[in-house]
Amino acid sequence: MRMRWQQMQRAAGGAVLALLATAAIAGAQGAGPLKISSEVGIHTEAWKTDLPALEKATGIKVDLTQFPFQKYREMLMLDYTGGTPSYDVSYASYGWYRSLVNGGYLEPFDSFDLKTLNLDDIPNMSLYPEKGKIYFVPYMNEIAGILYRKDLFEDPKEQAAFRAKYGYPLAPPKTFAQYRDLAEFFHRPPNLYGVSLMGKRSVFLTVHFANRLWGYGGDILDEKMRPAFNSEAGVQALKDLKEMFKYSNPASPTHLFAEAVGEFQQGKSAMIEIWSTVMLYVEDPKTSKVVGKVGFAPIPKTQAMLNKKVPYLYIAWGFIINKASQKKKEAFDFVKFITSRESEIRTAPQGNIPARFSVLDAPAVNQQMPWMRTIKQTMESNILTPIYPWIPEGATISADILPIALTQYLSGEKDAKPALDDTAREVGKLLEKGGYYK
């Protein structure tokens, strides 16, 4: 009897140990859903709609955490570099991932079957390899552009009045001069503004500046990584930008993305200088009063650059895999599924500008969003250029430092050249600390 009791005790103890060991192994192998971080935004809402299909096809369950854009970069950097990362996969801006690569925090997609990602279908992939490996796979590509009110531009009375005043036909602008004329013509406050702009100190204001800087032949950094935005082209671009604010809402200097887009959605402006995702916002009948009335046009150029390829604002968001993840294969399968041609065709109408060229052309997508063709043509006929200089400090330069110079000039604190020169010194110090000038 005593022997049997002792045997039972040993068996029970063994079973408990086995259970604990299984749990430990499962924990080490990362049991549970795939943990993903993302921003709060329209393209995340788009790929989220395909998560049920993902689970059905692959069995992968996802635990998604979303952060507001303004805080997301900070959260991502601190989480990945903090030593105890929380996520297997992150949806991130193209400007953020390179410092994580340099620190050894990301897993290259080359560790898996890269061919199955079919990356030839995604433009500008030559931008992304670091030390010959791919660490970032785009899900969303988009470009800057002018959204304009087709109903106003195609109105015969407006056309006659414009031609009478300016001597050429009313049409979406091709040059900066035409853009200014159109903004002036349609500027009829308080019911209609010529153009919606984003004037608050932020990366959005840098977008307005960069659109003109490149158009005038300038750049943010030169080939030696020295600040180049304080050139003649930069001064002219800044003065051009200030001129355009005359034809915008007087509240524009306090506007960010949401205010500018909201203003255009409510029909309060004839144009908005923004990027292609906003076409999805203005076609949403739940929030927009201009559904079906909006066209997309490329950012204008100077007369001299009209038939030439110029740097053109291009933005991408995509996926990165955490090197510390216990579920790297699952993470790769997730990215493969969500960035596949089939998934992007399904999710584009839900709120995404797809990264794949073949999807921009797909009949199923063009039926609902015919303006996708214009986006593809614009991408093919310009030099797609990131808003951030392509170094780890790039996002800091475009999002934190440059906007200071721009708002100092726009608010009258400094003249254009001194504002840009002072900021160039600050950028120079940042890059010197980073060891770029050794």
Added chain:
Amino acid sequence: MAERGPGREQAGGPFPPVPQVGTRGGRRAGLLARWGPQLTLAPALGLLGGIFLAAFAYTVALSLSAWLLLRPELPRAYVGLRNFQDLVSDPRVWTALRNTLAFALPAVALEFLAGLALALLLQREPRGAAFFKSVLLIPLMVAPVVTGFTWAFMLHLDFGPLPQLFRALGLATLGATPVLASRALVMPALVLVDAWISTPFMMLVLLAGLQAIPPEPYEAAAVDGASARQRFLLITLPLLRPAILVALLIRTINAVNFFDVAFIMTGGGPGTASEVLALFNYRVTFGDFDLGYGAAVSLFVLVVSAAVSLSYIRTLQRAS
């Protein structure tokens, strides 16, 4: 027979024996009586002090090193006082300090005057005093982020009520200016918003101070024929000095570290017109991700807070 200690002759009574002076029990009781309060507080103080000292020591260590989070492949390196040398020669720091003083001094002064006026009114316990006290405390209860968004909305040119009010009052220029994008108006706007938030705190502290003043000096002054002004200047203010010191100290330290409302309403703009030290510190630490320099700026902010606070204490002590 076993040796008995003192007091054992009293054993068997209802109360424990009283330790006698000079005995071991007596020495223990004396220590407890003398150091009891400190010993009771020691664990909590030790924990708080430990956390503070550990964080402070880490910040000091960080300020003596170069650590760029954007370049994790570059090793952390000890650089001595280089971050502090950079700080001294960085014009952005002095702009931020100027902005901080331009914000903190008028904000605290305005809150003090308004808080004192409200406290004097409420001290008389007018009808509805309890209701007014509750309403006046509402700004203190609202989260700073909510306050920032709400005031930014109220100042919006298109749909904010304040520009419409300015226009209705004939202040056409003010009603047509985006206040938060105006380098002349942005700081006064932030001062007024902070006054809205923090005047209730001043009122509470000063009201408590007023209610603690005994009535006898006022009775004696009335007998001597002192006027209301004389009673206020010669009795109320001097006796209120400890409460004034506490209120000004706390508010000044908070004002020097002003961050959340400015972050939401202006982000430091336009240009650097509203970039106070805390916002500049945030930009360096979480924009440039320059953790060493950010730590040096944090210590500089601590020194500024301490300097301003000490000057208050000395001024008020001299006046007493």
